[in-house]
Amino acid sequence: DADVTQTPRNRITKTGKRIMLECSQTKGHDRMYWYRQDPGLGLRLIYYSFDVKDINKGEISDGYSVSRQAQAKFSLSLESAIPNQTALYFCATSDPGLAGETLNEQFFGPGTRLTVL
């Protein structure tokens, strides 16, 4: 089974609709992230969370909100979707590693392709 799962994998919706993208992980990591990927722009950070009570805005948080329901679950919501939120969305997790020794990489889910008409 995949360590980081995302649902749905594909979603088409209309402008103004509320959408929730879900992410679950079995890696036991405290840190979770949401990114969006657009052609030519790479990955841009939307929100990140270092534990259940910690939520931080990323580079492009406007128009999005998140909920960290448990260590293993991190949801991204679009309260009122607009066409320029059409993108590929990725959830990622990480375990920072031991302080002063190393930094571990992020682990990514398979992505959710969202289209807003």
Next chain:
Amino acid sequence: AQSVTQLGSHVSVSEGALVLLRCNYSSSVPPYLFWYVQYPNQGLQLLLKYTSAATLVKGINGFEAEFKKSETSFHLTKPSAHMSDAAEYFCAASNTGNQFYFGTGTSLTVIP
């Protein structure tokens, strides 16, 4: 803030030829550096990472990267391209592990 620049959004090589994908970072303090690969309709997978233990880092699938502080670079290479190497490649950097900064990606095409 950290920034990562990948020169060349599209690179084409012949099968068997050298692969060179370029990555430069902006920080004056050498960050942790990563290369990820993304195959079509999949998430990102780690190829290799630099964490200051050695400047030449070997990764999976025959890829390696060399950290050059004087050039603030971390270019990815593979001596002989294979058709299966066709994918999108992303360079990423982090200073503290709190946030990771990604380049805009390089799409690699391998010509038979």
